[in-house]
Amino acid sequence: MANKRKAPARELTPLRKAPTGIRGLDDITGGGLPKGRTTIVCGGPGCGKTMLGIEFLVRGALEFDEPGVLMAFEETPEDIASNVASLDFDIQDLADRKKLFLDYVHVEPSEIQETGEYDLEGLFIRLQNAVETVGAKRVMFDTVEALFSGFSNPGILRAEFRRLFRWLKDRELTTVLTAERGDGSLTRQGLEEYVSDCVILLDHRIRDQISARRLRIVKYRGTKHGADEYPFVIDEQGMSILPLTSLQLQHKVSDERVSTGVPDLDAMLEGKGFYRGSSILISGTAGSGKTSLAVSFADAACRRGERGLYIDFEESKDQVARNMKSIGIDLEPWSAKGLLFHEAWRPTQSGLEMHLLRIHKLVEKVKPQFVIVDPITSLIESSNDKEVYSMLLRMIDFLKNLGITAIFVSLTAGGENLENTRLGISSLTDTWILLRDVELNGERNRCLYVLKSRGMAHSNQLREFVMTVHGIQLIPAYIGSGGVLTGSSRLAQEVREREQARLQQQDIEQRQRQAERKRLALQAEIASLQAQFAEVEKESEELGREKLERERAQNLDRRNMAKSRGSDEKSSASARIGGHIDEA
Amino acid sequence: MKRKSKTAARPSEEIVELRLYVAGQTPKSLAAISNLNKICNDYLDAQFRIEVIDLAKNPALARDHQILAIPTLVRRLPVPMRKIIGDLSDTERVVVCLEVRNSKT
Numbered sequence: 001m002a003n004k005r006k007a008p009a010r011e012l013t014p015l016r017k018a019p020t021g022i023r024g025l026d027d028i029t030g031g032g033l034p035k036g037r038t039t040i041v042c043g044g045p046g047c048g049k050t051m052l053g054i055e056f057l058v059r060g061a062l063e064f065d066e067p068g069v070l071m072a073f074e075e076t077p078e079d080i081a082s083n084v085a086s087l088d089f090d091i092q093d094l095a096d097r098k099k100l101f102l103d104y105v106h107v108e109p110s111e112i113q114e115t116g117e118y119d120l121e122g123l124f125i126r127l128q129n130a131v132e133t134v135g136a137k138r139v140m141f142d143t144v145e146a147l148f149s150g151f152s153n154p155g156i157l158r159a160e161f162r163r164l165f166r167w168l169k170d171r172e173l174t175t176v177l178t179a180e181r182g183d184g185s186l187t188r189q190g191l192e193e194y195v196s197d198c199v200i201l202l203d204h205r206i207r208d209q210i211s212a213r214r215l216r217i218v219k220y221r222g223t224k225h226g227a228d229e230y231p232f233v234i235d236e237q238g239m240s241i242l243p244l245t246s247l248q249l250q251h252k253v254s255d256e257r258v259s260t261g262v263p264d265l266d267a268m269l270e271g272k273g274f275y276r277g278s279s280i281l282i283s284g285t286a287g288s289g290k291t292s293l294a295v296s297f298a299d300a301a302c303r304r305g306e307r308g309l310y311i312d313f314e315e316s317k318d319q320v321a322r323n324m325k326s327i328g329i330d331l332e333p334w335s336a337k338g339l340l341f342h343e344a345w346r347p348t349q350s351g352l353e354m355h356l357l358r359i360h361k362l363v364e365k366v367k368p369q370f371v372i373v374d375p376i377t378s379l380i381e382s383s384n385d386k387e388v389y390s391m392l393l394r395m396i397d398f399l400k401n402l403g404i405t406a407i408f409v410s411l412t413a414g415g416e417n418l419e420n421t422r423l424g425i426s427s428l429t430d431t432w433i434l435l436r437d438v439e440l441n442g443e444r445n446r447c448l449y450v451l452k453s454r455g456m457a458h459s460n461q462l463r464e465f466v467m468t469v470h471g472i473q474l475i476p477a478y479i480g481s482g483g484v485l486t487g488s489s490r491l492a493q494e495v496r497e498r499e500q501a502r503l504q505q506q507d508i509e510q511r512q513r514q515a516e517r518k519r520l521a522l523q524a525e526i527a528s529l530q531a532q533f534a535e536v537e538k539e540s541e542e543l544g545r546e547k548l549e550r551e552r553a554q555n556l557d558r559r560n561m562a563k564s565r566g567s568d569e570k571s572s573a574s575a576r577i578g579g580h581i582d583e584a
Numbered sequence: 585m586k587r588k589s590k591t592a593a594r595p596s597e598e599i600v601e602l603r604l605y606v607a608g609q610t611p612k613s614l615a616a617i618s619n620l621n622k623i624c625n626d627y628l629d630a631q632f633r634i635e636v637i638d639l640a641k642n643p644a645l646a647r648d649h650q651i652l653a654i655p656t657l658v659r660r661l662p663v664p665m666r667k668i669i670g671d672l673s674d675t676e677r678v679v680v681c682l683e684v685r686n687s688k689t
Contacts, residue, residue, distance in 0.1 A: 106650045113681040116670035117615075121607040121654035122639060122646045129643040151653065151669075 015222045018066065018138065018174040021059030022052065024241030028226035029198075029217065036172035038165055038195040042179040042187045043202030048213060048234055049178035051087075052202070053140040054080065055238045056176050058089045061099035066137035066174075069101045069130040071123075073146035077102040087238050101130040107150035114152060120160040124167060131173065139168060140176045145189050165194050186218065197221050203229070212353065215241055231353040240357050242394060253277065258370075258405060261300030262293065264474030265433075268450055268459035274431055275455060276369075277403040279396050281426060283410040284435030288446050289465055289472070290409045291315075293433070294372045295324050295331065296472055297407060302334035306369040309362055312344040313378035328470045341366045347378040355379060356391050360398065371399055374409040396428050430454045435465060438486050445487035448474060464490065600632035600682070601661035607654045608640040612671045616655035619672035627679050 017031035026032050033039045033056070041049045057068035072080055080102070081091040094100035103126055130136065144161075151157055168175050177195065182188035192199055199218040204211060214229040232241040257272035266273045274280055274297075282290045298308050312320060320342065321331045334340035343362055347355065363371065373395075379388050392408070399406040408429065426432050431453040437444045446465035450458045463474035464486045477486050485493050604620055606613035617636060624632055639646045639654070649658070653669040659682055668681050 103647050105652060107652065111665070112653075112667045112669055113677065114670050115668055115677045115681070116619075116673035117612050118653045118655060118670040119612065120652055121610075122605065122651040122656065125607060125639045125643045126646045126651075129647065147652075 017223075018060070019064060020052075020056045021063045022055050022239050022241065023237075024230070024232070025052075025215075025239070028230060028241065029220060030223055030225055033174060033176065034197045034220070034223075035174050036169065037197040038168055038175040038177055039198040039200060040177045040179055040187065040192055040195050041200045041202060042181050042192075044181050044204060047202040047204040048232070048239065049202055050075075050080075050142050051084075051234055051239055052200070053142055053176040053178055054084055054089065054091070055087075057100060057138055057140050058084075058091070058094065059238075060138045060174075061094055067099045067101075067134040068138035068140065069103065069127065069134065069136045071103050071105055071127065071130070071139065071141045071144075073105045073107055073141070074143055076104045087234075087236060089238070098134050101134045101136065103127075103130050105146075107146050109150050109152075112150060117156075119156065120147070120151075120164075123160075124164070127167075131171065137172075137174060138176075139173045140178070142178045143180060144177055145179055145187070145191070148189050161191070161194050202232075210348075231356075233353045233357050235354070235357065240360075242353055242356055242391075252403065254403060258304075259297075259300050260293075261296035261298070262472045262474065264463065264472070265293075265448070268461065268463070268474070269431075269453055270456050270458065272456075274405060274453075276405055277400060278430035278454070279400065279406045279408065279428065280431040280433065281408050281410055281429040282433045282435065283412050283426075285412050285437055288435035288437055289448075289467060290411070290435055291320070291374055292324070292327055292329075292467055292472060293435070293448075294374055294407050294409055295320065295329055296327075298340060298370070298372060299324075299329045299331065299334070301370050301405075302331075302337075302339045306339065307366060308334075308340050308370045308372065309366045309368040310340060310342045310372045310374070311359060311362070312342060312374050313347045314344075314375065316344050317342040326469070327467045327472065341368070352379060352388065352391050356395060359395060363399070363402070363404070368404060370405040370407070372407045372409070375411045376408045377411040393428060426452075431458075440486065441489050443487050443489075447477060447486060599661060600628065600659065601635075602632060602682075603635045603637060603649075603658040603660055605637050605639055605646075605649070605651045605654060605656045605658070608638065610654075613655050615671040615673065616657070619675070619678075620657065623672065623675055623678055623682075627675070628682075 016035035017029070017033065018035040019026050019032035020029075041052050043049050054070070057070055060066040060068050070077075070080070075083070077091070077095075084091060091100060091102065095102055105123070105126070127139070131139070147157060148154070177191065179187035179189070179191050181201070182190075186192045186199060186201060196219070198220045201216045201218050203214040203216070205214070206212070213232050213234070215232045216229045217225045217227065230241050232239055234240075254276040256276040257270075257274065258276050259266050259273040260269065282293055284290050298310060301308055310320075315323070317335070321335075324331055331340060331342075335342060341362070345358075359371075359373075376388075376392060379391070396406065396408075432451040434449055434451045436447050438447050446467075447462050448465040449460075449462045452458075462477050464477045466473045466475055475490075477490065602620070602624075604616060606616060620634065624634065637645060637649075639651065645651070655669065655671060657668040657672060657678075659666040659668070666681060668678060672678050
């Protein structure tokens with residue numbers, strides 16, 4: 001283990017390491033196994049010891065130009081070659097190309113009789129010969145303890161082991177030694193007493209009929225290393241130790257926003273949608289529309305030309321495609337264009353690590369811009385909560401590091417506290433959209449709200465979630481004294497409101513009509529008054545004319561009278577006539 | 585490096601074919617060679633052939649002949665093959681292991 005008690009004052013050359021090339025192992029060992037030293041890989045039968053060692057040799061030969069020697073004590077080279085042939089490792093080919101030297105050391109106790117002093121110089125000669133033949137830098141012994149069954153003198157064996165490790169160290173051979181795990185000790189024969197540079201413990205346990213493999217670095221002298229138990233899997237590409245990526249919160253963040261595929265939901269998220277590369281949790285009870293919401297996002301993303309990976313633990317690809325047509329989303333074109341990769345498998349099919357690895361590999365293959373996991377809760381079936389949590393944590397970090405927008409669908413069982421995701425992963429995600437059923441007046445309706453969304457002023461409103469043939473719509477729910485009204489209650493309320501409005505309308509119209517009538521009446525009155533006025537006016541005009549006539553007649557009479565009386569008043573009369581003529 | 589040794593008087597008996605693997609001139613190797621010669625001379629009646637192989641000179645043979653311990657004495661004939669390891673200082677045991685009846689006691 002890392003010894004930091006004596007901090008060296010001067011700069012020491014750091015421990016050199018030999019990379020294993022095994023996925024994940026170099027991460028947790030900080031670069032590989034101690035170079036030029038011996039590492040013990042111990043564990044029970046079938047835990048993958050041999051696999052680790054052989055992969056170390058094969059990758060060393062192929063990737064790091066370090067040829068290796070395999071000293072096999074238990075299996076013949078033919079057996080080993082056929083065992084690892086399923087893993088794309090062609091050992092025979094490597095042997096032919098002198099990248100690998102295979103030596104099967106046959107130890108058969110019944111054939112051997114001991115008489116007096118001996119040593120294992122034969123083993124050294126073979127090893128030396130093998131190392132020189134291929135110029136080996138790496139050596140693996142599988143399983144060296146077989147010697148203990150072949151030779152009965154433990155004193156000689158121990159002395160020879162000590163000599164062997166010194167021999168390996170002197171030649172700076174990076175060595176992997178596999179050993180069976182013993183009761184109460186790491187190895188049955190206490191080999192760790194001789195080799196104390198690095199000890200890796202493998203474990204294979206079965207829980208609920210599903211296998212789980214674990215790796216732990218028990219000690220690694222002079223270097224910092226991960227001390228936890230790390231899950232690992234063996235598949236057709238060899239061994240993979242999780243985490244596959246280092247667990248550091250250093251991912252770059254994006255300011256870019258991506259639409260949720262539901263315009264109404266975009267509107268709730270500042271009108272822009274999610275942040276690219278963020279992780280989104282959609283949780284809700286059964287049938288609340290989680291998948292539809294996730295698929296809407298996928299549809300919108302594919303429409304933008306993005307690539308996506310849809311990991312489905314519940315429905316097959318065709319089933320989802322068929323079901324989504326009911327809300328007006330056709331995924332088939334996206335699959336056909338190679339934008340949407342739909343992968344469906346049962347969560348109980350394999351252990352948790354296998355799932356994570358499979359997702360990792362898919363992500364590496366597809367290189368998606370978004371990933372949807374539907375639903376993550378299915379994984380609980382195959383493991384316990386704590387493991388699922390740590391797996392999801394790794395998955396989220398992994399996707400975040402790659403800047404992939406991730407949508408996790410989580411099923412909340414009925415009756416549970418809705419805001420309590422069973423896995424407690426809500427704190428890991430950036431945006432949490434909660435879907436819930438509202439049961440009222442004998443029907444269930446869906447509601448949606450944004451419970452949290454880091455880094456944006458999201459809406460705090462509850463919306464009714466309606467699936468139409470044109471996709472998802474969010475309708476503001478009616479919130480009144482009776483609580484939140486949705487579905488037909490909301491419709492009934494809307495009818496009531498319309499009725500009320502209609503009544504008000506009628507009332508106004510009636511009053512309008514009354515006013516109109518009044519106006520007309522007044523108008524009529526005005527008209528009659530005007531008629532009277534005109535009549536009066538006419539009368540007054542006629543009276544005026546009559547007055548003039550009368551005056552003229554009087555004047556005429558007066559003149560006639562004056563004429564008849566004499567001409568005294570001639571001048572004045574003529575003047576008056578003249579004026580009158582002018583006037584005419 | 586072969587050392588043909590004693591050919592016994594009775595040709596009718598089966599031949600005992602022995603191979604002794606050593607590595608260089610180590611004390612153990614030398615002891616084994618001298619012990620084997622002694623045993624053969626003193627205890628073995630049968631016709632026998634001894635071959636001494638120095639793995640220090642022929643290292644590839646160690647792999648081909650599945651030799652681990654040094655010294656190793658292999659009785660190749662009669663079948664089944666037997667392996668005796670050690671410097672052969674335990675005479676009784678070597679004789680028993682070789683399962684060759686002694687006649688000179």
